[in-house]
Every structure is written in C-alpha cells, then in structure tokens.
Amino acid sequence: MRRTARLLTGTALAVAAAGLATAAPAHAEETAATGALEVSPSSVVPGERATVHTAACGASGAAAGDASAVGAGTFTLAPGGAGGESAGEFEVPPSAQPGTYEIVATCGDSGRRVTGDLVVTLTSAHAQVYPKGSVKTGVGGALGSDPVQTAAGVAALAVAAAGGTWxxxxRARGDGI
Structure with a gap:
C-alpha cells in the first residue's frame, strides 16, 4: 500500500515538474514578443524629466503615452529610435507624491497597450537631503539662553537639594520638623 502511494506521489510530482518546465519558456517568449515600456531613469524626483522607449509598436509605429497616473498627462512616442524603438518623454510635475506609478503607451497601428513603472522619490541619487527645522516636543527652551536666568535656575535647584537633604x-535623627 505504501509502495503504491509513493509511486503515485512520485509520478504526480514528475508530471508537475515537466509541466512547469515547458510553461516557463512559453511565457518568456510571450514577454519578448509583446515588448515592454522602459522608463528611464526608473526613479525620479518631482520636476525631473523621464524618457520612455518601447519596441512593441514596430519600426514605423507611433504611440500615445499616458503619464496621468503621476499627473504628467499625455505625451507622444515617435518612431525611429535605436533598434526600431519608439521614444518619448514627459516631465514629472513638482507636485507629484512619492510612490510607484504605471506609465502606459498605446501603439497607433495595432492598439497594443504596453506599461512600465516609474518610481517617484523625494531624494535624488545625486544629492543628499537633510531635515530642516526643529521638533516640537514641548521640552526645553523655556528660559532661553540668558546666562543670568540659567544661573538663577541652577542656584534654585541647589538650594532645594540642600534643603531636602537637611x-x-x-527626620532620621528624630528631631522632627
């Protein structure tokens, strides 16, 4: 009984593995045939320009680009790029919020739709941004930086500590208050 169960389990696993092995190349060929929309640079800060390329529309196909997800609106991809690619560009608006946005291009001849991702960050890879301002915690800063007031505060604390100790x-000696 156990031998039959092992035999059936082994056969089922072999069939599943063979199915996965044949399905993977078909998916890879399908991805290569449909093309993709390449966004360059893939990560921008608000106010920068982004360029898109795709070979999905063919050498003579123009495309309409849509970057309204990030707030940039529509743009045109013109044919004639390197390797038969269509290319276009748009500016990410200064009001864009950080996140990942889908950029879409629709081929003019075939109506094929290709997408790519654009990541908007607040920091550029070239420049380091440091925080500015102060943190409102409610602690400190009440007396300011006047040395006379600081000395008076320290003296008041010393008198209180001496009086408490006395x-x-x-009380420890039993004299009472």
Whole structure:
C-alpha cells in the first residue's frame, strides 16, 4: 500500500515538474514578443524629466503615452529610435507624491497597450537631503539662553537639594520638623 502511494506521489510530482518546465519558456517568449515600456531613469524626483522607449509598436509605429497616473498627462512616442524603438518623454510635475506609478503607451497601428513603472522619490541619487527645522516636543527652551536666568535656575535647584537633604537628616535623627 505504501509502495503504491509513493509511486503515485512520485509520478504526480514528475508530471508537475515537466509541466512547469515547458510553461516557463512559453511565457518568456510571450514577454519578448509583446515588448515592454522602459522608463528611464526608473526613479525620479518631482520636476525631473523621464524618457520612455518601447519596441512593441514596430519600426514605423507611433504611440500615445499616458503619464496621468503621476499627473504628467499625455505625451507622444515617435518612431525611429535605436533598434526600431519608439521614444518619448514627459516631465514629472513638482507636485507629484512619492510612490510607484504605471506609465502606459498605446501603439497607433495595432492598439497594443504596453506599461512600465516609474518610481517617484523625494531624494535624488545625486544629492543628499537633510531635515530642516526643529521638533516640537514641548521640552526645553523655556528660559532661553540668558546666562543670568540659567544661573538663577541652577542656584534654585541647589538650594532645594540642600534643603531636602537637611530635612531628611533631621527626620532620621528624630528631631522632627
């Protein structure tokens, strides 16, 4: 009984593995045939320009681009790029929020739709941005930086500490208050 179960399990696993092995190349060929929309640079800060390329529309096919997801609106991809690619560009608006946005191009002749991702960040790879301002915690800054007030505060704390120590010492001796 166990031998039959092992035989059936092994056969099922072999069939599943063979199915996966034949399905993977078909998917890879399909991806290569449909093409994709390449966004360059793939990560931008608001206000920068992004360029898109695709070979999905063929050497003579123009395409209409749509970057309205990031707030840039529509743009045109013109044919004649390197390797029969169509290319276009758009400016990411200064009001764009950080995140990943889908950029779409629709081929004029075939109506084929290809997409690519654009990542909007607040920091550029070239420049480091440091925080500015102060944190409002409610602690500190009440007396300011006046040295006379600071000395008076330190003196008041010293008198309070000395008085507390004297009272604890009297209580420990049993003199009372």
């Amino acid at each position: 009272l604890l010492h009297r």
